[in-house]
Amino acid sequence: xxxxxxxxxxxxxxxxxxxxxxxxxxxxxxxxxxxxxxxxxxxxxxxxxxxxxxxxxxxxxxxxxxxxxxxxxxxxxxxxxxxxxxxxxxxxxxxxxxxxxxxxxxxxxxxxxxxxxxxxxxxxxxxxxxxxxxxxxxxxxxxxxxxxxxxxxxxx
Amino acid sequence: xxxxxxxxxxxxxxxxxxxxxxxxxxxxxxxxxxxxxxxxxxxxxxxxxxxxxxxxxxxxxxxxxxxxxxxxxxxxxxxxxxxxxxxxxxxxxxxxxxxxxxxxxxxxxxxxxxxxxxxxxxxxxxxxxxxxxxxxxxxxxxxxxxxxxxxxxxxxxxxxxxxxxxxxxxxxxxxxxxxxxxxxxxxxxxxxxxxxxxxxx
Numbered sequence: 001x002x003x004x005x006x007x008x009x010x011x012x013x014x015x016x017x018x019x020x021x022x023x024x025x026x027x028x029x030x031x032x033x034x035x036x037x038x039x040x041x042x043x044x045x046x047x048x049x050x051x052x053x054x055x056x057x058x059x060x061x062x063x064x065x066x067x068x069x070x071x072x073x074x075x076x077x078x079x080x081x082x083x084x085x086x087x088x089x090x091x092x093x094x095x096x097x098x099x100x101x102x103x104x105x106x107x108x109x110x111x112x113x114x115x116x117x118x119x120x121x122x123x124x125x126x127x128x129x130x131x132x133x134x135x136x137x138x139x140x141x142x143x144x145x146x147x148x149x150x151x152x153x154x155x156x
Numbered sequence: 157x158x159x160x161x162x163x164x165x166x167x168x169x170x171x172x173x174x175x176x177x178x179x180x181x182x183x184x185x186x187x188x189x190x191x192x193x194x195x196x197x198x199x200x201x202x203x204x205x206x207x208x209x210x211x212x213x214x215x216x217x218x219x220x221x222x223x224x225x226x227x228x229x230x231x232x233x234x235x236x237x238x239x240x241x242x243x244x245x246x247x248x249x250x251x252x253x254x255x256x257x258x259x260x261x262x263x264x265x266x267x268x269x270x271x272x273x274x275x276x277x278x279x280x281x282x283x284x285x286x287x288x289x290x291x292x293x294x295x296x297x298x299x300x301x302x303x304x305x306x307x308x309x310x311x312x313x314x315x316x317x318x319x320x321x322x323x324x325x326x327x328x329x330x331x332x333x334x335x336x337x338x339x340x341x342x343x344x345x346x347x348x349x350x351x352x353x354x355x356x357x
Contacts, residue, residue, distance in 0.1 A: 056321050061250075062209060065163060067313065067321040081163050084249070129207065132243040133200050139239060140196030147189040 029091045029099035033108060039077045042070055042091045042099050049074030053093045059083025159255050159304060165311040172307065173257030176238065179264055183234035194351070195232050198225045202240035206250065210332075217329035223296030224337045226267025227275050227289060228344075228351060233267035234260070258307050266299035278341065278352045285345060285352075286338050293337025297330045298323065 027050060031040030038057070042050035055076050057066040066081035070091070085105035092098055164172075187195065205219040226233045238260045244250035251259045270292040277288035305319035344351050 054317055054321055056325070064322060064325055065159075067308070067318040069314065069317050128247045129204060132203050132247050135243055136196050136200045136203065136239060140192050143189065143192050147192070 027091060027093055027099035029089060029101040031089050031101050031103055033080065033103075036080050037077050038066070038080050038103075039075070040089065040101070041073075041075045042093065043074060044093070050091060050093045050099070053091060056090045056092075057081055058088045058090065060086055062088075159251060159259060159307065163311065164255060164258060164307055168307050168310045169254055169258060171257075171310075172255075172259075172261050176234070176257040176260040176264070179231075179234040179261060179268075180238055183231040183264075186231045187235065191232075195229060195236050198229055198233075199236035199239045201225070202237055203243050206240075206244060207248065217326065217332060219329070219333060219336060220263060220297055220300065221293075221333065221337065222263045222267040222300060223270050223274075223289075223292035223294070223333060224340055226264075226270040226296060227278070227292050227337070227341065229267070230271045230275070231268055233271070234264045237264040237267065262303035262307060263296075263300050265303065266296040269299060270296045275352075278345070282342075286342060289341035290334040290338040292334075292341075294330045294334035297326055297333050301326050301330075 028043045029040065030042075031038060033039070040055075042053070042055075044050065049072075050070050051072055051074055053070050055068045055070060056064055057068075057078075059065050061084060063083065065083040065087070066078055068076050068078040070076045085103070085108045087103040087108065089101040089103065090098065091100075202221055202225050205221040207218070209218045222233065222237060225236055229236055238256075241251060241256060241259055241263070242253075245253050245256060273295070274288040274292040277284045279285075301322045302319060305315060305322050308318040308322075309315035341352065
């Protein structure tokens with residue numbers, strides 16, 4: 001038993017470490033909002049174009065909200081996704097090559113035509129968690145009430 | 157896994173809502189109401205699991221635990237996950253209300269699949285239990301990532317690009333999910349074997 005747990009834990013740890021921040025070569029990434037689209041370009045430090053590489057957009061909560069690919073010119077253009085600002089753009093150009101760019105709420109605001117969404121409070125709002133758990137308990141209680149009521153009706 | 161509002165097209169949102177409604181109806185019909193506390197407990201586990209983000213590389217991972225929910229609930233995973241997601245959307249703006257259908261379906265269907273594929277192995281000794289529950293945890297997130305990529309594809313994104321991006325981004329999460337699910341199931345086997353031995357809820 002201990003053998004299996006050890007092996008599984010070791011495998012998981014290896015995976016987690018492998019996915020950690022590998023020393024990435026910096027590439028330059030710029031992005032802006034234009035005519036309701038998210039546009040940008042990526043370059044290698046030497047000025048070369050980053051062609052056909054995957055770009056990912058994450059919102060303030062670290063959620064992936066869009067994905068695209070650069071074209072032959074190293075540029076990308078995609079429909080403006082939605083999510084709480086600031087966004088983080090990540091361009092991956094092969095193993096170990098990574099470019100990042102932060103799009104602030106101010107850069108996003110004119111394009112979204114509305115004030116940037118309020119950032120959720122930092123940390124874990126315990127009150128809301130407790131509220132959610134209480135709601136689930138209440139729903140279960142409601143379900144049980146309905147069940148007893150149905151049974152009583154069936155009996156009579 | 158939680159797709160934000162405004163990313164998916166209207167037909168995809170409607171399709172996801174219809175599929176989730178069907179899953180919900182089936183789940184509620186198959187549910188043994190004497191085991192409602194168990195459904196509520198796992199709904200609470202699911203609700204809390206996604207709230208804790210751990211930073212990994214450029215992104216962050218969080219647990220989903222839809223595999224654990226599926227293993228213990230079967231089809232009742234649909235109502236449990238739907239309730240959890242609804243509360244996350246209302247209280248934490250996770251995913252948003254319009255995407256609720258798609259998100260419920262893409263997380264609850266893998267849970268049900270894992271129930272059929274992995275739950276029978278939970279009664280065949282320790283090694284089988286650990287492996288099957290690891291597979292359930294890992295596989296349910298993998299399937300959820302693929303379903304999410306599919307919903308992006310149907311909304312006009314390139315499938316392979318978004319699938320690769322989502323799967324790669326959640327790979328550490330899948331491994332973590334597998335380990336946690338496997339340990340949780342092992343604990344349940346020691347502490348409450350009846351939870352695993354019984355049929356679907």
